Every structure is written in C-alpha cells, then in structure tokens.
Amino acid sequence: MGHLDDDVAAYVDGQLPESAALAARRHLEVCEPCRWAVAQQEALKERMRQAGGPAVPHTLMASLAQLPDARIEHEPWSSRLRRSRTARVSVGVLGSCVALLAVAFALGAPDDGVDEVSPPFEAYVAAFAGASATPVLATGSPIDDVQAERLTAEGWPCHHTLAGDLRREHGSQDASTVALSYGNGTHRLDLYEQQGALSEAAVRGFTRTTVAGSPVWMSAGRPTILTWDADGLVYTVVTDAGTDRIGRTLAELPTPVATDDPSVPERVGDGFARMAGWLSDAA
Ligand SMILES: [Zn+2]
Structure with missing residues (x-):
C-alpha cells in the first residue's frame, strides 16, 4: 500500500477495518x-486531551482537598497524568511498529503535564550560518508539500510562504521538532517548532518584547532570534530579515495573547470553568 495519508487519524483512533x-x-x-x-x-490527541483539563497547582489542589465536603482525590495532577499516560502507552504496545512508536512517544511525554523545552539556539544559529546542519535537518525526514499540508492541518504550521515573499525551501522533521527554512534570495528565515512549553531558563539573555501585538523573547543581532510558545508548541525563528518581515511572519503564526489584552480576564474565567468541570469529573 502507499502512504497512510488521510487514514492516519482513523488508524490512531482504531477505526480502520482489520485488513486495512x-x-x-x-x-x-x-x-x-x-x-x-x-x-x-497521537501527540495531537494527547494535547487535545490535556487542553480539557489544565494543570492545577499542587498548593491549590492541597487546599481544595482540605475543604470539608470536597471529595477530591488527593493526588498530584502530575501523577494522575503519568498514570494515564502509562496506561495509554501499554495499550499502544500491540505490534512491533506500534511499540516503537510508543517508545518514541513516551520519550517525548511530558513529566508535569507539559514538556519544558530549551531550544538549542546555538545549533540553530550555526545552521543558519551554514556552519552545520541541525540534528533535525541532518537525521530527520524531509517534509514535502503533501506532508506540509498535513502537518499544518494537524497544528504544526508549515506554510508555503511567510511574510509574502519568503518561500519554504527546505523542511525536515524528527520525533520532536519540525524545522523549516524560508528564503527570498536576499533574506533567510529558519523556523523551528517543538512540542511543549518554553523553559524560562532557556531565554536568559533574551529581551521580552512585543512583535505584531504578541509578547515574545528576542535576541537581536545577526541573525536575530525570536522564540515563544503558543498552543502547546515552542516556536523559534532565526532570521536576517528586517522587522517588517519578522512582524508579518509572527502575525501568520500562532502567538501568545498579550497580557494587557482585555480578553485575558475572560480566558482566566474559561480556565477556571474548565478546572471546575474537571474537579466535578474527579469527585
Ligand atoms: Zn508511508
């Protein structure tokens, strides 16, 4: 048979007929x-599952558990997650290839609900300078147009162009990272996407700034590095393009909401409503 293509989701959901x-x-x-x-x-399913139940600080869990009538399982959120993850991974061990996948996925599985990601900025800059290929470009598999479309649909943006005239020239992926290289003959822009949340330690030395209305971390220079996380992915841009193209690029990618955005209180309310929903599930 050819590639799974449109059957990937059905395969993951166990919806394919036995022979298929x-x-x-x-x-x-x-x-x-x-x-x-x-x-x-599989990772997308996991992200969507987690989006339904935000991580609750342990201290809050502890104080809720002390409420006289609250029937809350007094167990850290992280171990609940770990337990369910173990169950899921065991279920995955059905065939040798699936077992391989389960191992690969378990390696990337978060410890505390979300993976803390420290992008390898130095390797990215070296790759940008042409000094070396990043590991993902060296050992990953190439992303063709079909794959790019599928990844985009699955929440890993692999746009054909960015900022109007930066065309996608190369794409590659490994188990945890999508790496894309854009250019217009004069400027180049490398984009990396990794599952998880940006580690605070990773951006020491970066400046907090707002680009296209979104708060991001920036290290200005040649090249300029920008990094941020949104919707469960950490994005890193390495580029020699100017502020105009950088701004347009960020406007075309998922970015975090500015903290002074008037919609934030609503989001907090949403989060609390979802947490309350989760608590009643647990009771
Ligand atoms: Zn295939």
Whole structure:
C-alpha cells in the first residue's frame, strides 16, 4: 500500500477495518514519514486531551482537598497524568511498529503535564550560518508539500510562504521538532517548532518584547532570534530579515495573547470553568 495519508487519524483512533489496519501496520514498519505522522497524531490527541483539563497547582489542589465536603482525590495532577499516560502507552504496545512508536512517544511525554523545552539556539544559529546542519535537518525526514499540508492541518504550521515573499525551501522533521527554512534570495528565515512549553531558563539573555501585538523573547543581532510558545508548541525563528518581515511572519503564526489584552480576564474565567468541570469529573 502507499502512504497512510488521510487514514492516519482513523488508524490512531482504531477505526480502520482489520485488513486495512494490518496493511497500515506493515507499512509503518518500513515508512518513517508515516510513523512520524502517526506519532504526531497521537501527540495531537494527547494535547487535545490535556487542553480539557489544565494543570492545577499542587498548593491549590492541597487546599481544595482540605475543604470539608470536597471529595477530591488527593493526588498530584502530575501523577494522575503519568498514570494515564502509562496506561495509554501499554495499550499502544500491540505490534512491533506500534511499540516503537510508543517508545518514541513516551520519550517525548511530558513529566508535569507539559514538556519544558530549551531550544538549542546555538545549533540553530550555526545552521543558519551554514556552519552545520541541525540534528533535525541532518537525521530527520524531509517534509514535502503533501506532508506540509498535513502537518499544518494537524497544528504544526508549515506554510508555503511567510511574510509574502519568503518561500519554504527546505523542511525536515524528527520525533520532536519540525524545522523549516524560508528564503527570498536576499533574506533567510529558519523556523523551528517543538512540542511543549518554553523553559524560562532557556531565554536568559533574551529581551521580552512585543512583535505584531504578541509578547515574545528576542535576541537581536545577526541573525536575530525570536522564540515563544503558543498552543502547546515552542516556536523559534532565526532570521536576517528586517522587522517588517519578522512582524508579518509572527502575525501568520500562532502567538501568545498579550497580557494587557482585555480578553485575558475572560480566558482566566474559561480556565477556571474548565478546572471546575474537571474537579466535578474527579469527585
Ligand atoms: Zn508511508
């Protein structure tokens, strides 16, 4: 059979007819891009599952657990997550290729609800300068147009162009990172996307700034580095493009909401409502 393509989601959900599922498993044993697509689909499902239940600070959990009538399982959120993750990974160990995926996914599985990511900025800059290929470009699998479209649909933006005239020239992916290189003949812009949340320690030495209305971390220079996280992915841009193209690029990618945004109190309210929903589930 050919690539799984549109059957990836059905395969992950166990919705394929038995014969098709068997063919898919055989194909996955020999096809790295499809294995990756399945792993990403699993990760997406996990992200959506987690979005339904935000991490609750342990101190808040503890004080809620002390309420006289609150029937809350007094167990840290992280170990609840870990337990459910273990269960899911065991379920995944059904075939050798699926087992491989489960291992790959477990490696990238968060410890505390969300992975803390420290982007390897130095390697990114070295790659930008042409001094070396980043590991993901050296060992990952190439992203073609079909793959780019699928990744974009799955929440990993792989746009054809950015800022109007920066065209996607290269794309590559490994188990945890999508790496894309854009250019217009004069300027270049490398974009990296990693699952998780940006580590605070990673951006020491960076400046907090607002670009296209969104708060991001920036290290200005040649090249300029910008990094931020949004919707469960950490984005890093390494570029020699000017502020106009950088601003347009960020406007075309998911970015965090500015803290002085009037919609923030609503979001907090949403978060609390979802947490309350989760608490009643747990009771
Ligand atoms: Zn394939």
